[in-house]
Amino acid sequence: MQTEFLIIGQGISGTWLSYYLQNEGKSFIVIDDNNNKSPSRISAGIINPVTGRRHVTVWMADKIIPFALKAYNQLGYELGITAISQKNIIDFFPSPQMRLSFLQRIEENDMYVHHYPEQDHFKHLFNYDFGCGEIQPAYTVHLETLLPAWRQRLREQQVLLEIEFEIEKLQINKDNIQYNDIIAEKIIFCDGNSSAAHPWFKQLPFAPNKGEILLVEIPDLPNHHVYKKGMMLAPLATTGLWWLGSNYGWNFDTADPTTEFRERTVQLLKEWLKIPFTITEHLSGIRPATLERRPFVGIHPLHSTIGILNGMGTKGCSLSPFFAKQLTEHFCKNSPIFPETDINRFSKIIARNSK
Numbered sequence: 001m002q003t004e005f006l007i008i009g010q011g012i013s014g015t016w017l018s019y020y021l022q023n024e025g026k027s028f029i030v031i032d033d034n035n036n037k038s039p040s041r042i043s044a045g046i047i048n049p050v051t052g053r054r055h056v057t058v059w060m061a062d063k064i065i066p067f068a069l070k071a072y073n074q075l076g077y078e079l080g081i082t083a084i085s086q087k088n089i090i091d092f093f094p095s096p097q098m099r100l101s102f103l104q105r106i107e108e109n110d111m112y113v114h115h116y117p118e119q120d121h122f123k124h125l126f127n128y129d130f131g132c133g134e135i136q137p138a139y140t141v142h143l144e145t146l147l148p149a150w151r152q153r154l155r156e157q158q159v160l161l162e163i164e165f166e167i168e169k170l171q172i173n174k175d176n177i178q179y180n181d182i183i184a185e186k187i188i189f190c191d192g193n194s195s196a197a198h199p200w201f202k203q204l205p206f207a208p209n210k211g212e213i214l215l216v217e218i219p220d221l222p223n224h225h226v227y228k229k230g231m232m233l234a235p236l237a238t239t240g241l242w243w244l245g246s247n248y249g250w251n252f253d254t255a256d257p258t259t260e261f262r263e264r265t266v267q268l269l270k271e272w273l274k275i276p277f278t279i280t281e282h283l284s285g286i287r288p289a290t291l292e293r294r295p296f297v298g299i300h301p302l303h304s305t306i307g308i309l310n311g312m313g314t315k316g317c318s319l320s321p322f323f324a325k326q327l328t329e330h331f332c333k334n335s336p337i338f339p340e341t342d343i344n345r346f347s348k349i350i351a352r353n354s355k
């Protein structure tokens with residue numbers, strides 16, 4: 001079987017890369033093992049334009065977020081689903097200091113950080129002592145609807161192999177690659193943390209980061225917003241179902257959910273929420289994060305047949321459409337990849353240690 005691209009992974013990165021390649025009329029095959037613990041399958045899909053305790057605007061927010069909004073709406077339209085919704089974040093200040101920090105950002109005219117006029121509006125739903133503000137525009141991507149819908153499209157087009165990719169079976173040639181009976185001009189790794197073990201990319205500064213979440217039924221909570229107080233409480237596509245998380249673990253002994261997280265998070269929710277809730281699931285996943293918090297995009301410096309779209313860290317939903325498009329244009333029009341994300345910024349390290 002001959003094809004132009006073999007894509008490994010149909011998380012959010014592989015989804016966008018296959019979408020844009022298809023738009024350019026390129027042929028491809030996607031291999032994905034449908035791991036239901038992959039970050040793309042347990043993420044809340046929140047696109048939050050600010051980050052950290054100081055509510056700093058996220059990297060390239062002004063470019064990447066409007067791009068993502070348009071892209072998800074277009075793909076959702078083509079698939080006949082709602083792929084993205086605007087869900088501004090109500091930020092309940094956990095301390096007077098956090099309140100001050102938020103107000104300072106408003107004074108600095110930050111475009112994403114705003115007063116919430118009716119400070120008591122949520123008092124029948126939540127306990128909060130230091131007021132609240134609004135982060136907007138913010139969005140949730142409906143990954144639980146979008147990923148299966150795109151997968152079904154790939155199935156119908158007979159370009160999806162639902163199997164585990166085994167690196168030992170991959171043969172790299174000068175002008176193409178071979179995997180079982182597939183011969184492709186290029187193989188592109190969109191396989192999240194799996195890439196960190198591949199011979200060609202293991203030298204990249206991946207920094208896997210564990211996150212745990214709870215799925216919670218809260219039938220009486222209005223789903224117009226994402227709510228935040230330390231953690232995020234985000235509405236899912238199923239009415240009444242909420243996503244609560246997450247933590248950020250750089251050092252972890254197990255990839256599995258822990259009792260410690262569950263107990264601490266349930267306690268937090270009991271203190272925060274005034275209405276009944278039921279925990280339905282506890283999940284964990286490992287984010288494909290990078291040491292310098294920038295994605296890995298591009299072609300291997302020694303092997304023009306091997307590429308990567310990865311390292312999306314905590315922001316796969318906003319970053320992946322933009323960089324999948326950029327990588328596609330690089331293939332089709334030879335246009336440049338942003339130097340900050342191009343894996344060629346590590347060309348010496350990769351070249352020295354790759355086989």
Ligand SMILES: Cc1cc2nc3c(=O)[nH]c(=O)nc-3n(C[C@H](O)[C@H](O)[C@H](O)COP(=O)(O)OP(=O)(O)OC[C@H]3O[C@@H](n4cnc5c(N)ncnc54)[C@H](O)[C@@H]3O)c2cc1C
Nearest residue numbers: 009011012013033035039040043046165192211315316317
């Ligand atoms: C708890 C948690 C919460 C998060 N919340 C958010 C959020 O709110 N907003 C946001 O933007 N981001 C969030 N993220 C981060 C986001 O999930 C990631 O940035 C994003 O999903 C990465 O997507 P990806 O497609 O690059 O990789 P992945 O999601 O890892 O996808 C890789 C795909 O490749 C497949 N695969 C891997 N190895 C193989 C193999 N050998 N054979 C076959 N298939 C293989 C996997 O099954 C998977 O489908 C969160 C992550 C976690 C863990």
